[in-house]
Amino acid sequence: xxVLLFLIDTSASMNQRTHLxxxxxxxxxxxxxxxMKLRGRDxxxxxxxxxxxxxxxxxxxxxxGWKESHATFMTELRNLQATGLTTIGQSLRTxxxxxxxxxxxxxxxxxxxxxNPFFLxxxxxxxxxxxxxxxxxxxxxxELHLPLxxxxxxxxxxxxxxxxxxxxxxxxLRIPGNASVEPEPLGGVPPDDSPITPMxxxxxGRSYSVFSQRMLNQCLESLVQKIQSGVVINFEKTGPDxxxxxxxxxxxxxxxxxxxxxxxxxxxxxxxPKTGVPIGHWPIPEAFWPDQNSPTLxxxxxxxxxxxxxxxxxxxxxxxxxxxxxxxxxxxxTQYILERKSPHTCWQVFVCNSAKYSDLGQPFGYLKxxxxxxxxNLFVMPYNYPVLLPLLxxxxxxxxxxxxxxxxxxxxxxxxxxxxxxxxxxxxxLRIMGAPNLLADNMEYGLSYSVVSYLKKxxxxxxIEYDRLIASIGKKPPPEAGIxxxxxxxxxxxxxxxxxxxxxxxxxxxxxxxxxxxxxxxxQGFHLALLNKGxxxxxxxxxxxxxxxxxxxxxxxxRRNLLNTSVCTLRGQDSDQLHSVPIAQMGNYQDFLKAAPQxxxxxxxxQPKRLHTFGNPFKLDKKGMMIDEADEFVTSPQNKGKRxxxxxxxxxxxxxxxxxxxxxxxxxxxxxxPVTPPASPRPTGGxxxxxxxxxxxxxxxxxxxxxxxxxxxxxxxxxxxxxxxxQVGQLPLHSEEGVEVVLVEDQLPRYxxxxxxxxxxxxxxxxxNSELRALITKEIRKPGRHYEKIFLLxxxxxxxxxxxxxxxxxxxxxxxRFKKRVLIEQLENFLEEIHNRSNxxxxxxxx
Numbered sequence: 001x002x003v004l005l006f007l008i009d010t011s012a013s014m015n016q017r018t019h020l021x022x023x024x025x026x027x028x029x030x031x032x033x034x035x036m037k038l039r040g041r042d043x044x045x046x047x048x049x050x051x052x053x054x055x056x057x058x059x060x061x062x063x064x065g066w067k068e069s070h071a072t073f074m075t076e077l078r079n080l081q082a083t084g085l086t087t088i089g090q091s092l093r094t095x096x097x098x099x100x101x102x103x104x105x106x107x108x109x110x111x112x113x114x115x116n117p118f119f120l121x122x123x124x125x126x127x128x129x130x131x132x133x134x135x136x137x138x139x140x141x142x143e144l145h146l147p148l149x150x151x152x153x154x155x156x157x158x159x160x161x162x163x164x165x166x167x168x169x170x171x172x173l174r175i176p177g178n179a180s181v182e183p184e185p186l187g188g189v190p191p192d193d194s195p196i197t198p199m200x201x202x203x204x205g206r207s208y209s210v211f212s213q214r215m216l217n218q219c220l221e222s223l224v225q226k227i228q229s230g231v232v233i234n235f236e237k238t239g240p241d242x243x244x245x246x247x248x249x250x251x252x253x254x255x256x257x258x259x260x261x262x263x264x265x266x267x268x269x270x271x272x273p274k275t276g277v278p279i280g281h282w283p284i285p286e287a288f289w290p291d292q293n294s295p296t297l298x299x300x301x302x303x304x305x306x307x308x309x310x311x312x313x314x315x316x317x318x319x320x321x322x323x324x325x326x327x328x329x330x331x332x333x334t335q336y337i338l339e340r341k342s343p344h345t346c347w348q349v350f351v352c353n354s355a356k357y358s359d360l361g362q363p364f365g366y367l368k369x370x371x372x373x374x375x376x377n378l379f380v381m382p383y384n385y386p387v388l389l390p391l392l393x394x395x396x397x398x399x400x401x402x403x404x405x406x407x408x409x410x411x412x413x414x415x416x417x418x419x420x421x422x423x424x425x426x427x428x429x430l431r432i433m434g435a436p437n438l439l440a441d442n443m444e445y446g447l448s449y450s451v452v453s454y455l456k457k458x459x460x461x462x463x464i465e466y467d468r469l470i471a472s473i474g475k476k477p478p479p480e481a482g483i484x485x486x487x488x489x490x491x492x493x494x495x496x497x498x499x500x501x502x503x504x505x506x507x508x509x510x511x512x513x514x515x516x517x518x519x520x521x522x523x524q525g526f527h528l529a530l531l532n533k534g535x536x537x538x539x540x541x542x543x544x545x546x547x548x549x550x551x552x553x554x555x556x557x558x559r560r561n562l563l564n565t566s567v568c569t570l571r572g573q574d575s576d577q578l579h580s581v582p583i584a585q586m587g588n589y590q591d592f593l594k595a596a597p598q599x600x601x602x603x604x605x606x607q608p609k610r611l612h613t614f615g616n617p618f619k620l621d622k623k624g625m626m627i628d629e630a631d632e633f634v635t636s637p638q639n640k641g642k643r644x645x646x647x648x649x650x651x652x653x654x655x656x657x658x659x660x661x662x663x664x665x666x667x668x669x670x671x672x673x674p675v676t677p678p679a680s681p682r683p684t685g686g687x688x689x690x691x692x693x694x695x696x697x698x699x700x701x702x703x704x705x706x707x708x709x710x711x712x713x714x715x716x717x718x719x720x721x722x723x724x725x726x727q728v729g730q731l732p733l734h735s736e737e738g739v740e741v742v743l744v745e746d747q748l749p750r751y752x753x754x755x756x757x758x759x760x761x762x763x764x765x766x767x768x769n770s771e772l773r774a775l776i777t778k779e780i781r782k783p784g785r786h787y788e789k790i791f792l793l794x795x796x797x798x799x800x801x802x803x804x805x806x807x808x809x810x811x812x813x814x815x816x817r818f819k820k821r822v823l824i825e826q827l828e829n830f831l832e833e834i835h836n837r838s839n840x841x842x843x844x845x846x847x
């Protein structure tokens with residue numbers, strides 16, 4: 001489960017803009033998101049853990065650590081701001097300490113008992129910076145220095161702040177502010193010359209000098225390929241160079257050190273396909289012989305120094321004796337070994353000072369090219385395997401697991417030259433072979449009691465420090481000391497006094513304009529930052545408390561605060577900055593409404609409250625709203641059966657504004673005018689709009705208090721008596737299926753001209769037919785042969801004969817699209833019936 005830690009430079013220099021129009025910090029944020037997308041393509045990325053650290057002080061610089069979720073990581077990444085210094089040394093130390101915090105608890109480093117490559121927690125630190133000068137509170141530094149002091153327990157056991165499974169890669173942004181005319185160089189991305197580059201190379205990583213967005217994407221793809229499970233080892237040559245191979249062509253012998261003599265590369269530790277966890281048997285020996293009388297452990301280097309001898313040796317492997325095999329990362333050393341084309345010989349490897357009486361130590365494995373000559377592998381065997389493997393081979397083949405006294409003496413002599421921490425691994429190997437009783441159970445592992453107790457104490461301290469740091473992540477830094485803005489409420493603000501303008505004009509001799517909307521609570525709770533840390537807020541209540549040397553300055557401040565009546569309510573801030581809001585808070589209008597003072601009561605309480613349209617345009621008042629199949633919002637009839645003149649319905653003397661609910665929107669039944677009792681007395685004042693089946697408007701004028709209504713528009717003959725007056729029982733003023741009484745918002749003229757009336761009728765007819773067409777089309781699309789509702793809706797078509805015929809022909813075409821043959825026949829019969837009826841009416845008119 002690799003750990004990917006992003007170290008983002010948040011110094012002020014990251015605010016510089018490129019020719020793309022974005023800042024370096026924006027490019028860094030986009031690079032992190034792009035890297036995560038590229039990494040997400042690999043199925044092995046499911047176990048990745050992402051961390052985020054910036055250049056703030058500990059622990060505020062840790063934005064996402066061991067416990068934070070992916071959502072927290074993304075939120076903190078987007079909220080990063082470039083304000084600070086380039087303290088990359090301190091931030092790197094923070095990143096390494098964060099990664100190393102849990103290693104002593106898990107015992108992954110195995111101090112004093114050999115280095116196990118299969119005990120690892122691979123981590124990659126990706127630093128994104130601009131490569132500018134290293135600034136700190138102490139000045140500008142030319143070289144990168146990591147702090148030596150750290151709160152991490154057990155840090156003295158390792159010389160370096162990093163470990164052998166942690167690598168640092170740096171993306172140094174060098175994108176210019178002006179677009180370059182010269183074409184970009186092709187090929188690989190060169191390393192940068194900034195101070196972070198040596199640190200990258202020491203850990204086994206590298207730096208990238210990024211000059212364009214294309215190069216940045218190329219670097220990100222390269223970094224994704226660098227995510228490998230493995231540890232970094234220093235390979236150094238010891239002894240003479242190897243003799244040239246007989247069959248190889250003669251080469252020019254180069255004098256001096258060669259690149260393959262010393263390599264600082266990774267060995268891949270592949271996880272077991274079945275368990276997903278690396279499995280190994282033998283450690284890499286320590287660079288010291290453990291002494292049981294020593295009270296402390298000597299510090300180890302982060303990367304083990306493994307020396308290889310160029311003398312050809314025979315690779316030794318015995319059945320039933322386990323060994324570990326690790327592939328080397330491509331390097332000049334692997335290239336040199338593969339060019340020799342000797343897959344059947346090997347070079348032994350050593351760790352200096354690992355033996356008791358030898359400086360070079362005994363071999364613990366060998367380097368060997370694969371049979372296919374495509375890679376070089378490191379075989380890790382038991383310590384001093386040229387002595388142990390022949391003994392075990394004799395035990396299996398000659399003695400048949402029944403050792404003689406001579407064999408036991410040879411075996412005991414070998415144990416004296418083997419480091420004591422190999423006893424556990426050797427006991428497991430003998431158990432696998434089938435000879436578990438060769439080693440005594442009381443053999444010591446080589447660590448003194450004081451060292452063991454010290455390691456246990458470090459483990460407990462690390463656990464406490466781990467919990468403390470985890471609890472501190474996410475906390476905001478305390479605000480800097482400043483002058484707190486307090487509101488002295490209760491009294492009348494000086495600028496709000498009526499006679500203040502006249503008094504000020506009499507003093508200054510000129511008229512001034514005062515801001516009329518001063519909110520004294522606007523900056524309540526604010527802190528004013530102080531450039532001079534030694535300055536304290538001056539709240540003098542007694543003038544004799546003012547020092548004599550500060551009298552004139554204090555008098556000037558008092559005069560300025562009293563007489564300065566500029567429009568800007570805050571010193572040092574213009575009117576544009578007062579209205580500046582971050583993009584993330586621009587739509588947060590609800591909080592603004594909550595903080596706003598309570599508005600005055602409306603003069604007309606019956607007027608509906610106007611909903612603000614600021615923010616989300618799709619947010620509507622869901623109360624009393626419903627959506628029908630035609631996807632239109634209509635008002636649900638909440639006050640069914642209430643009469644228009646009822647006191648509960650109208651308290652202010654006039655009806656409330658409501659949208660007219662057309663009966664055509666009610667599915668499943670045709671509209672029939674209901675028979676209702678006479679309406680109650682009408683309220684005085686205002687105009688009432690009534691909508692009938694023809695969707696025309698009837699305006700009733702009640703301003704003059706006349707007992708009878710004044711008709712403006714002639715309606716259907718069915719609703720009028722012989723005198724031309726409307727039948728009271730036929731007007732659906734308060735019926736359940738009828739229309740509602742609404743107040744006309746736009747006052748229309750009382751008498752319409754014939755042209756305006758004709759246009760109004762045409763518009764209403766078109767509107768009704770459009771609604772009918774949508775409902776009929778929906779019914780046609782339904783499966784089955786239930787067409788009764790379609791013909792009920794067709795009987796409600798409005799308009800002239802030609803309009804109805806065209807409407808019906810369009811419906812027949814719609815039915816033909818869905819191959820409704822039975823419906824088409826019925827519609828054609830209906831069309832023929834309309835033709836016959838119109839012909840009969842024409843024949844009657846001619847008589």
